[in-house]
Amino acid sequence: MFSINSLLRPNISRLTPYSSARDEYKGREGIFLDANENPIGSPLGDTYNRYPDPLQVELKNKIAEIKNVHPAKIFLGNGSDEPIDILIRMLCTPASDAILIAPPTYGMYEVSAHINDAKVIQVPLTQDYQLDVEAMLNAVTPHTKIIFLCSPNNPTGNCMDNNDIEAILKNFSGLVVIDEAYTDFAPEKSLLPKLGQYPNMVILQTFSKAWGLAGLRLGMAFASEDIIQVMNKVKPPYNINSLTQKIAQEVLNHSDKKNEMVNIILRERSFLKTALEQLMVVDKVFPSDANFLLVKMKFHAKKIYNYLIAKKIITRDRSNVILCENSLRITVGTHEENQSLISALQEYIS
Ligand SMILES: Cc1ncc(COP(=O)(O)O)c(C=O)c1O
Structure with missing residues (x-):
């Protein structure tokens, strides 16, 4: 039985998360003297003087509807680069644990691993840019915590075979992150509907590509409630700003x-x-x-x-x-x- 708790770094298991003013009082009405905000406004006179919703409840409800996923299974990040970093930080003890990637692939998995002093095991794609599943599973060590897969893959552009991805999900006891940043351009179906089937699966999607909002910095991670809860503990309290939350809610009306x-x-x-x-x-x-x-x-x-x-x-x-x-x-x-x-x-x- 997969359990995220057995994979976490001990300091993350023990972590008491920061409790923000907006976490402690969730009501919308009242005189807000709890967050050391500027009560007058801003030089632009708008409402950005107030901190944003730390858990982006309204936006997640809207994404949940469109993606047909429970809101508790959604994490929102400052681009999908943020969940990549958070997942490595949650699981990889520096100088000891490793991630596994299949180059050529998106560069941030390796960079984020290096920032966190995690090792990077590399098992190249085959000549036709597919996963070498057997070699990947053979390269896994007891310290391998995460396998990052990218489908469609950057920079090769092609989708990985979903049967290969599922073989890895079934045979690897750590976390499998499937980066679907380009999924809207692909004929292959997203693996999102299979979320309930694989407790070790995390799917990344983004507003930066098909939605045309790279400047907004909004990425999505979909995973079990248990995994999302830990990600929420580790993230900065107000990682998605008010403007991004507002615009993303509007834009979702325009699929x-x-x-x-x-x-x-x-x-x-x-x-x-x-x-x-x-x-x-x-x-x-x-x-x-x-x-x-x-x-x-x-x-x-x-x-x-x-x-x-x-x-x-x-x-x-x-x-x-x-x-x-x-x-x-x-x-x-x-x-x-x-x-x-x-x-x-x-x-x-x-
Ligand atoms: C595969 C892949 N994942 C993630 C990203 C970054 O997405 P975001 O803008 O959501 O951080 C990129 C950006 O090029 C990408 O190619």
Whole structure:
């Protein structure tokens, strides 16, 4: 039987969390003299003089409805980067415990682990960018607390096979974090409906991609109530500011607009892939289930990257990343932006 308590660092098990003024008195009416706020307002005259709801109850209720998940199974973070860090901090004793990742993948798992002085076990993806499940399970040690999976994966763009993800969920006794930041662009279904089936599963999603709100900094983690409770104990008391909570609640009324944007991006992804494949400079465009393409170049990718920068077109050079030799990661832009990129690459002379 999986129990998050048996995986926690001892100091986290013992932790008495900070109790904020808004935790201690939850009523909305009254004379609030409990939080050392400025009672007059702010120079902008609005209501941002008051601390936000520490547990974002209204916003979570709305997300719960849309995602069909109980609000107690939702954690909200300052981007999904915050839950990545919090989960490592909860479970990994510095200089002793480890996380396991399957590179090439999103860089923050490794960086967050290093910040927390956790070890990073790396089991590369296969040549076709899928999980090497057997090698991953063989690489697990008694100190491996978390496996981070990313599907669709950044920077390769493809979904991991859900059967492989489930094999890891079933055979690893630690926590399995599945980062679904790009799930809205993918034909594969999110694993969120299987939350009840896997007590060791955490799913990350974000408002930064399909919802178009990267500047707002709002990420979601979905997990069992037990896991979410510990995450709430460890997070800073007011990690989601009032403006973010307000705008996110408004935006959730506009899923139709989000879906419309996703459809445009999918159409553009297909246009961009076809156009790139016809270029002299391009060796291969990898299939993508996300809002970007990994593109292997025929000529020196770093030189092409610098050439594009000179034309004020910014891509991401992934040449130094394992299994991404000579490749650029290109975000799908607007039609005009994509056309500018294609025209620039057509004019490239090696
Ligand atoms: C796979 C993946 N996860 C998470 C993030 C970060 O998301 P957020 O903006 O919610 O912190 C990114 C950002 O590029 C990403 O590629």
